[in-house]
Each structure stands twice: as structure tokens, then as C-alpha cells.
Amino acid sequence: MANQEHPAAAASAGTAALALDLRGVDKHFGGTRALRAASLAVRPGTVHALLGGNGSGKSTAIKILAGVYEADAGELSIFGEDHSLSGYTSTTAAAAGLRFVHQDLGLFEDLSIEENFALDAGYPRNAVGGVRWRALHRQVAKVLSEYELDVDPRRPVQDLRPSDRTMVAIARALQGSESERLILVLDEPTASLAAHESGLLLEKVRRLADRGQTVIIVSHRLQEVLSVAHDFTVxxxxxxxxxxxxxxxxxxxxIAIMAGGLTVALRPTGSASHTTGRPTLEVSGLVSGPIRNVTFTAHEGEILGIAGLVGSGRSSLLHALFGAFVPSTGTMxxxxxxxxxxxxxxxxxxxxGMVPENRVREAAFMDRSVRENLSIAMMMEYWKTKWMPRARETRRAEELIQRFGVKVADPSALFSSMSGGNQQKVVIARWLQREPRLLLLDEPTQGVDVMSRADIYATIRRSAQAGCSVVVASSDMSELHALCDRILVLARGRITQEVLASDVDVDSLTSLVLREPSTRRTIYEPTAFEETRTS
Amino acid sequence: MTNTAAPPTSTPPAPATESVAVVKRTSPVARIFENYALLILTAAVFLFFTFYPPSSAAFPTINNLNVILGSQAVVATIAIAALFPLISGYFDFSLGATAAMAQVLCAGFMANSGWPIWAAIIVPILIAGVVGVLNGFLVTRLHMSPFVTTLGMAMLLSGVTLWYTGGQTIISGIDPAITRFGSTRFIGLPVVVYIVLALAIVAWYFFTHTPYGRSLYAIGSNAASARLVGVRVDRNVWWSFIVAAVIAGGAGVMQLARMGSATASGGNELLFPALAAVFLGATAITPGFFNVVGTIIGAIFVSISVSGLTLSGASGWAANVFNGLALLVAVGLSTYLGRRKRRG
Incomplete structure (x- = not known):
């Protein structure tokens, strides 16, 4: 930790040496200031991490770079060339050498890799206008090998493992130009990847940088960013x-810089006193889809973690507990x-109550108000009066917004207008208002920024203290370690380990989970549910 | 070298007024105008034809008002029926044909088979219900595309109806009680208008004040999310098809009561203006969403405009051209409003 770096100082230090230099950017949305005097200086050939909580302005900055928003004021130069920020569009951004890969990769899943490339850059044609498939094939195969992707370009994208899909999107974005003159912007590239997949991806990103590629990466997952980035802007x-x-x-x-203090919530509380309370849920011999013969008990006031890779049956187990799948055998x-x-x-x-894994697909009513998103779980209770109590719904929504620290103007605001972290808080509040005795959480902080995550942890702990039994399934081992009293390791539909969070550290927990599939493979039984296809 | 941040103390928490939680909001005045634009437009069209010389003689009379409201009652009923599947995100193209079938069957049972009036009314409505059960089954159980399924059903029904009538218009042998009812007035307005009003109130209550109605909106917004908050998605969607078809059957009987005769048809002359009303309605009251009050205003808007145009000298083509244009504009507007909502 040393002297302070002022954006202005960085600029004077040598603009020519910078790949991208954004200075003094202001941006207003109506009466709110989203950015003030923001700056970003990216050195060529480095991985530059852009960090900040939801609503911190980092997404706005990226969108200004992408030409989605127009900045009110500010200067931008890319590889020493100045670009005016007024009238700056996505076309300008592309011409200047910026290449964006968003969380939603924009790949056509059921088309082949080579067609995904061709749809972006155009098909090679022969004299009469037909596609020269063999030329395309050679061309794309060459690009893929440059990116260390050992796959047949004729295979559909959906056959790829998740991290390779992202690499294909990156290779596609960078195709056709000299990559030294390009800046690759990765917006939450690992948000939908399991831990080991994002590890593989980031390793490849790091190697791109070693070859001279300039990369800007936006991510919520600090540990991952730390493993790959050279420079950081918070x-x-x-x-x-x-x-x-x-x-x-x-x-x-x-975290201290991002949050300006207040980070205790993300640490383990170190108490495992609830693992012997009165049992709330007793599961015995449960078989349901990929779940084979699972037995466990969750106690009153306990936060029980379910650790497992994608395809281990985490989500299926929670769905079975929530009545969304009906188990074939077993008692509860x-x-x-x-x-x-x-x-x-x-x-x-x-x-x-259950907070599902995929907020957008399985929990959100994007085009409805926050109030309606909250009251939807209370319909039957409200209907006892045979008249939906609009005023009570609103009052309740206001209470919940306050209680769970949701950043939103008022309950009539649309769900889609909130940031991911606040959306997740609303989904959790939706269930906690029912005061459940068993709360099931599937990846409760996926795509949620650090500050909201701290709030969500505190919320979960509070409801456990009030006697609720909480079951958390997650692929984020540090999350399980920080939050849970006891952790079950699930692999191939079976519980293979049970540990107290206080007895292990994050690394040993991770290795417990990672080790399981290979040891299991020796007694592997084919299941009807091959959701492990990609892993 | 390691350069690091300004210490936290130098950046105190931003004051609440500069919250960065960016929410774009339209001003209250603009929102009220948006919600009631259709109502204002309807009033403007009404005033225009009242004072526009070619139509001012015939348009603002009690008689013409009666014609407008009476003829629009059936369309409004089908529009309300169409709301049930539409709100849950499904399109039912067979409602016009279902109504036309009920109209023909009701007339035919009395004229050809000599059934008593009550049976001739109830049985076609029940048959309409069976059509709804079938639509719901094909869409929710066999996961067939609702648009194509109900389009096929519409063709099938109009064919069967044509076969039943043999192409003849049923005009004699219809119990006069039913036509008498169709022209009965109560406090100056046709009785059917009150029936539609009552139906609209029940539908409004259903959509805004029952968990089932609210669940249809939830399904329309995101069926997977709805399922995981305890909504029985398939069952409710199925029921929405059944209820819609039963209401459409009732609309067919109502049409017979008003016309006094029945001809086999595809029912498009009922369905198209009804859809125009529904989609126009989605631009009002709760913009971007289908709703009962907006639908009724939409129905009135369409019929006032068509009546005014006709009285101003436009001939038979006016109704179709206007309905078509209204539908296009309405779909465009409600899609735009809906998309804006989703984007936030």
C-alpha cells in the first residue's frame, strides 16, 4: 500500500502508453448522478479488473465505453487516439478496437461453432455465392487452436463445456483483427459458471494477456479477479x-475499498451450536431424478450447506424438498x-420456501412491480378477505423493502428496474415474509455484488436465529464456509461427506468437493438424468 | 509499485439525494395522461362526430347510441373472453368461431329439433365449454402452439357449423322469446348492455381481486417463476381456455338474440373487433398489460369510431379498415409499452 494515484496523474504519466484512457466522465440519469469524474486507465497487455457494488457506476462506465449510453462530459483515448464522447456509438467503439463479451454470450447454441463465427464475420463465398464450407472449417479450426480450444468446429456450441463456450465467444469477438490493437471487455464472464469452470476460463484469459492481449474484466467474484488481474479500478x-x-x-x-468498511458479514461467525437442535426436516432414503438415496437432518436454527458441482443434484434435491419434483421413494x-x-x-x-438458482428464469416477474413480486407468494393468505388488500400489500412491501435494505424508490417500481442484488433481496423477502420453518436457498448470491451479499448473509443468519432451518446449496465454497453451520457434500446424487464448517477451511472444503467425482467414477452407475453431460 | 485508494474517510457516504440506484421515472402527469389517453381519445372522437356536420344529425341520438352499445355488446363479451388466455400469455383464435357455432346451434336446436328455449341456450354453451377443454388439453398437455391450435380449431368449428346448417340461414322457428329479450330495453338501454357490464365487473373482480386472476398475470409474466411460487400453471391456463370458450358461447347466444337469425360463419367479424378492443385496452389504465376496464373502453372506442365513419358517409369497408388499423396501432403501442416495462 503506497501513495495515492490520482486519475490526472495517471494521465500525465504518459497517455501514449495506455491502451485505454477514460478521464473525467460524468453521467446523469434524470436527477441521479451515475458517474462523476470517473476515470479508467488500462495498460496494454494487462488484465484490468473493474470492481464495485451494484449501482456503483461500473456498469454505466462499461456501457459508455460500449456506446450504449452517451456521457455528459469526459475524454477518451484508445491506443493514443482521441475519441469524442459526444456522438460516440457502438460503431465507434468497434472501430476503435473495443470488443465486448457479455455474460449472455450471444452464441447460437444449436448451431456449429464455425457457423457462429461466420454469422458474425460473414461466410466465405465461392464464385456463385455459395458457402465455401471447407474454407470456413479450416479458418475456424485455425482460430480455435490459437485459443487452445481442442474441439471440432463443426460441433454445435451446446456440446461445449461452459468455459469453452465463453472462450468461443471471446475468439469470435477477436477474430479478423490483430488482437494487439484490440481491447477485450469481459462483462461478468464467470457469473453463470461453476467454480472449476471459471477457473479454467480465467486461466485462459490470463494466457491471452501474456500474449499481449489487453483485457478489461468486470466481475463480482473477487477471488477470481484477484487470480487473474494485474490492475484494479474500484x-x-x-x-x-x-x-x-x-x-x-x-x-x-x-472489499474494504469497495464497501468503505463493513465487511464482517462475509466472514464465518464461527458458531456451530445449532447442529444439535430440534430437527426440522428429516429426509431418509430420498430418490428423485439424479438424487439417489439421500438421508440427512436439518435442525431448528441451523444453516445447512449442500456443496456440490454442477450436475451433482443440488438443485434437484431442493426441488424435491419443495414439492416441485415428486420423489420416487424415500420419506420426509x-x-x-x-x-x-x-x-x-x-x-x-x-x-x-425456496429461492431458486436462476433468478431471471425461475423467480422474477420482470415486468411486474416490486409489490406484486412480493405479494405473489401471499395470494391465498390475502384472499381470506375475498378482496385483495391493495393498501396492505403496499404497506407490507414498504416494510419489507426497509427491513431487507432493498434499494428501490417505491413498491410500484418495476422489478426489472432494480440491480441484481436488490432483485435477489426481494426474492428472499418474498419467502421470509411467510416466516417459513424451512427455507431452501439455491445459489443465493449468484450474480450479486459484495455489499448485497453481506446484507443477504445477515438476513439469512437473522432468520436462522429466529428458528428457521435454512438449507443453502451453492457452488461457491467460501460462501458455504462463511454462512453454514454444517455442510453436506453431494456428488452424483449421494451425500459423500458431512463436515462442520468450523472444522474445515475453504480450501479443504473445495478439495473435498472436487475430489468426489473421480472417486465416485469407479462405482459409477448410469442414471436416467445425464445432466452432467457438460462437466 | 502499489498505488491505492483514497482512504474511506475522504469519501463520505453519498447523501440520499444523490443515490445511484438509477430508476428512470416518468412524471406523474405524463403517467396519468398515458393511462387515460384512450379514454380521452374516445371522448374526443365522440365529440368530433357529434359536431362534424355530415354525422351530427344522426350520430348523437339516443337511437344511434343504442345501436352502438347493443351491437358492441357481443364484441365486448368476446373481448372479455379473450382476456383470460391472453393475460396468461396464450392466444385463443377460436373464440369467434366458438361464438358463431353457439349462435347457429342455439337457433338450429329450436328451429330444426324443436328444443325448448332453455335447453337450446344451455347445450350450445356447454358444447362451447368442451371446445375450451379441448383447446386447453392440446395446449397445456400436448404443448401444441396455442396460436396454430386455436386457428385450426376455428377452421374446424366453422366447417362443422357450415355442415350443420347446410349453408342455409336459420331464420324461422326460433323462439320469439329470445329475440324479444334481445331488443328489450331497461332504463333506455338494451338489456344485453347490462349483462356485459355485469360480466365486466365480475371479470374485473376476478383479475384484480382473486388469487386465480392474479396468478394468470403471473403466468403471463413468467410461467416458470409462477410455478415456483405455488401457482398451478397448467391447470389455471387450461381453465382460462375453458372460461373463455364458455363466455364466447354465451356471446353467440346473445348475438342470436340481437339478430334473430343465424348463418354459419367463421366468426371473424366478431373476433377481429374484439381483438382490436383487447389490444387497445392494453394501452390504457395499466399500460402494457391487458385489463378489463381498458378493454371495455377499447370496445366503445372502436364502435363509436365505426358508427361515426359510417354515418359520415363511409360505406361497408369502413368497419374492417378501421378495425384493422386500430388492431395494428394497438398491438404496436402495447408491445412498445410492454417492452419498455420489461426493460425498466
Whole structure:
């Protein structure tokens, strides 16, 4: 930790040496200031991490670079060439050498890799206008080998493992130009990847940089960013609050800059006193889809973690507990009474709630208001009066927004208008308002920024303290380690390990999970549910 | 070298007024105007034809008002029926044909088979319900595309109806009680208008104040999310097809009561203006979403405009041209509003 780097100082240090230099950018949305005097200086051939919580302005900065938003003021130069920010569009951005790969990769999943390339850059044609398939094939095969992708270009994108799909999107974005004159911007590239997949991807990104590629990476996952980035720019409240050049800060240091303090919530609480309370949920011999013979107990006030890779059956297990899948055999007891939900409705009436893994696809009503997104889980309760109590719904929504620290103007705001972290808080509030005795959380902080994550952890801990039994499934081992009292390791549909969070550290937990598939493979039984195809 | 941030103390938390949680909001006045634009437009069209010389003699009379409201009652009923599947995100193209079938069957059962009036009314409505059960089955159980399924159903029904009538218009042998009912007035307005009003109130209550109605909106927004908050998606969608078809059957009987005769048809002359009304309605009250009040305003708007144009000297083509244009504009507008909502 040394002297402070002012954006202006960085600029004077030699603009020509910078791949990208963004200075003094202001941006207003109506009355709100999204960015003020923001700056970003990226050195060529480095991986530059852009960090900040939701609403910190980092997405706005990226969107200004992409030409989606127009900045109110500011200067931009790319590889020493100045670009006016007024009238700057996505076409300007592309011509200047910026290449964007977003979280949603924009690949055509069921088309072949080579066609995905050709749809972007055009097909090679013969004299009469027909496609020269063999030329395309050679061309794309060459590009893929440059990017260390050992796959047949004729295979459909959906056959690729998730990290390779991202690499294909990157290779496609960079095709056709000299990559030294390009800046690759990765927007949340690992958000939908499991931990080991993002590890593979970031390793490849790092190697791109070693070959001279300039990369800007936006990510919520600090640990991953730390493993790959050379420089860091941290945004908070629309300002740049930290610029770290050629640094290797610790996760805590970064969080401190991002949050401006207050990071205790992300650490384990170190208590495992709830693992022997009264049992809330007793599962025995459960078989459902990929789940084979699972037995466990969750106690009152306990936060129980389910650790497992993609395809281990994490989500299926939670769905079965929530009545969304009906198990083929096995018994469940909830609060001492037999529990055999045949529908989500049954599970809700028994006092169970579930926050699903994919917020956008399985939990959100994007075009409805926050109020409606909250009250949808309370319909039957509200209808007791045979008249939907609009005023009560609104009051309740206001209470919940306050209680869970949701950043939103008022309950009538659209769900889609909020940032991911706030959306997730609303989804969790949707279930906690029912005061469930069992709360199931599937990847509760996926795509959620550090500050919201701290809030969500605190919320989960509070409801556990109030006696709720919480089951958290996650592929993020540090999350499980920080949050849970006890952790079950799930592999190929079976529970293979059970550990107290206080007895392990994150690394040994990770190795427990990673080791499982290979040891299991020796007694591998083919299942009807091959959701492990890509892993 | 390691350069690092300004210490946290130098950047105090931003004051609340400069919150960066960016939410674009339209001003309250603009929002009210947006919500009631269709109503204002309807009033403007009404005033225009009232004072426009070619139509001012015939347009603003009680008689013409009666014709407008009476003829629009059937269309409005089908529009309300169409709301049920549309709100849950499904298109039912067979409602016009279902109504036309019910109209022909009701007339035919009395004229050809000599059934008593109550049976001739109830049985066609039940048959309409069976059509809804079939539509729902094909769409929710066999996962067939709702548009093509109901389009096929519409063709099938109009064919069967044509076969039943043999191409003849059923005009004699219809119990006069039913036509008498169709022309009965109560406090100056046709009784059917009150029936539509009552139906609209029930539908409004259903959509805004029952969990089932609200669940249809949830399904229309995101069916997977709806399922995971305890909504029985397939069952509710299926029921929406059944309820729509039953209401359409009732609309057919109502049409017979008003016309006094029945001819086999595809029912498009009922369905198209109804769809125009529904989509126009989605631009009002709760813009971007189908709703009952907007639908009724849309139905009135369409019929006032067509009546005014006709009285101003436009001939038979006016209705279709206007309905078509209204539907296009309405779909465009409600798509735009809906997309803006989703984008936030």
C-alpha cells in the first residue's frame, strides 16, 4: 500500500502508453448522478479488473465505453487516439478496437461453432455465392487452436463445456483483427459458471494477456479477479475510489475499498451450536431424478450447506424438498409430521420456501412491480378477505423493502428496474415474509455484488436465529464456509461427506468437493438424468 | 509499485439525494395522461362526430347510441373472453368461431329439433365449454402452439357449423322469446348492455381481486417463476381456455338474440373487433398489460369510431379498415409499452 494515484496523474504519466484512457466522465440519469469524474486507465497487455457494488457506476462506465449510453462530459483515448464522447456509438467503439463479451454470450447454441463465427464475420463465398464450407472449417479450426480450444468446429456450441463456450465467444469477438490493437471487455464472464469452470476460463484469459492481449474484466467474484488481474479500478457511488496498478491486494483490502468498511458479514461467525437442535426436516432414503438415496437432518436454527458441482443434484434435491419434483421413494418428516409435498402449493402450506438458482428464469416477474413480486407468494393468505388488500400489500412491501435494505424508490417500481442484488433481496423477502420453518436457498448470491451479499448473509443468519432451518446449496465454497453451520457434500446424487464448517477451511472444503467425482467414477452407475453431460 | 485508494474517510457516504440506484421515472402527469389517453381519445372522437356536420344529425341520438352499445355488446363479451388466455400469455383464435357455432346451434336446436328455449341456450354453451377443454388439453398437455391450435380449431368449428346448417340461414322457428329479450330495453338501454357490464365487473373482480386472476398475470409474466411460487400453471391456463370458450358461447347466444337469425360463419367479424378492443385496452389504465376496464373502453372506442365513419358517409369497408388499423396501432403501442416495462 503506497501513495495515492490520482486519475490526472495517471494521465500525465504518459497517455501514449495506455491502451485505454477514460478521464473525467460524468453521467446523469434524470436527477441521479451515475458517474462523476470517473476515470479508467488500462495498460496494454494487462488484465484490468473493474470492481464495485451494484449501482456503483461500473456498469454505466462499461456501457459508455460500449456506446450504449452517451456521457455528459469526459475524454477518451484508445491506443493514443482521441475519441469524442459526444456522438460516440457502438460503431465507434468497434472501430476503435473495443470488443465486448457479455455474460449472455450471444452464441447460437444449436448451431456449429464455425457457423457462429461466420454469422458474425460473414461466410466465405465461392464464385456463385455459395458457402465455401471447407474454407470456413479450416479458418475456424485455425482460430480455435490459437485459443487452445481442442474441439471440432463443426460441433454445435451446446456440446461445449461452459468455459469453452465463453472462450468461443471471446475468439469470435477477436477474430479478423490483430488482437494487439484490440481491447477485450469481459462483462461478468464467470457469473453463470461453476467454480472449476471459471477457473479454467480465467486461466485462459490470463494466457491471452501474456500474449499481449489487453483485457478489461468486470466481475463480482473477487477471488477470481484477484487470480487473474494485474490492475484494479474500484467504483463506489459513481466515483473511482481506488486505482491499484500492478498490485496484488488481498480480498479483504479490495472489499474494504469497495464497501468503505463493513465487511464482517462475509466472514464465518464461527458458531456451530445449532447442529444439535430440534430437527426440522428429516429426509431418509430420498430418490428423485439424479438424487439417489439421500438421508440427512436439518435442525431448528441451523444453516445447512449442500456443496456440490454442477450436475451433482443440488438443485434437484431442493426441488424435491419443495414439492416441485415428486420423489420416487424415500420419506420426509417436517417438524415431526410426515411431509410428502405433491406440489409447490403443498410445500408452501407446510411452511417451506425456496429461492431458486436462476433468478431471471425461475423467480422474477420482470415486468411486474416490486409489490406484486412480493405479494405473489401471499395470494391465498390475502384472499381470506375475498378482496385483495391493495393498501396492505403496499404497506407490507414498504416494510419489507426497509427491513431487507432493498434499494428501490417505491413498491410500484418495476422489478426489472432494480440491480441484481436488490432483485435477489426481494426474492428472499418474498419467502421470509411467510416466516417459513424451512427455507431452501439455491445459489443465493449468484450474480450479486459484495455489499448485497453481506446484507443477504445477515438476513439469512437473522432468520436462522429466529428458528428457521435454512438449507443453502451453492457452488461457491467460501460462501458455504462463511454462512453454514454444517455442510453436506453431494456428488452424483449421494451425500459423500458431512463436515462442520468450523472444522474445515475453504480450501479443504473445495478439495473435498472436487475430489468426489473421480472417486465416485469407479462405482459409477448410469442414471436416467445425464445432466452432467457438460462437466 | 502499489498505488491505492483514497482512504474511506475522504469519501463520505453519498447523501440520499444523490443515490445511484438509477430508476428512470416518468412524471406523474405524463403517467396519468398515458393511462387515460384512450379514454380521452374516445371522448374526443365522440365529440368530433357529434359536431362534424355530415354525422351530427344522426350520430348523437339516443337511437344511434343504442345501436352502438347493443351491437358492441357481443364484441365486448368476446373481448372479455379473450382476456383470460391472453393475460396468461396464450392466444385463443377460436373464440369467434366458438361464438358463431353457439349462435347457429342455439337457433338450429329450436328451429330444426324443436328444443325448448332453455335447453337450446344451455347445450350450445356447454358444447362451447368442451371446445375450451379441448383447446386447453392440446395446449397445456400436448404443448401444441396455442396460436396454430386455436386457428385450426376455428377452421374446424366453422366447417362443422357450415355442415350443420347446410349453408342455409336459420331464420324461422326460433323462439320469439329470445329475440324479444334481445331488443328489450331497461332504463333506455338494451338489456344485453347490462349483462356485459355485469360480466365486466365480475371479470374485473376476478383479475384484480382473486388469487386465480392474479396468478394468470403471473403466468403471463413468467410461467416458470409462477410455478415456483405455488401457482398451478397448467391447470389455471387450461381453465382460462375453458372460461373463455364458455363466455364466447354465451356471446353467440346473445348475438342470436340481437339478430334473430343465424348463418354459419367463421366468426371473424366478431373476433377481429374484439381483438382490436383487447389490444387497445392494453394501452390504457395499466399500460402494457391487458385489463378489463381498458378493454371495455377499447370496445366503445372502436364502435363509436365505426358508427361515426359510417354515418359520415363511409360505406361497408369502413368497419374492417378501421378495425384493422386500430388492431395494428394497438398491438404496436402495447408491445412498445410492454417492452419498455420489461426493460425498466
Amino acid at each position: 467504483f463506489r457511488d459513481g466515483r473511482v475510489v481506488g486505482t491499484l496498478v500492478d498490485a496484488s491486494p488481498t480480498e479483504d483490502e479490495l 418428516m417436517l417438524g415431526g409430521a410426515p411431509y410428502a409435498p405433491h406440489s409447490v402449493d403443498d410445500a408452501m402450506r407446510a411452511g417451506v
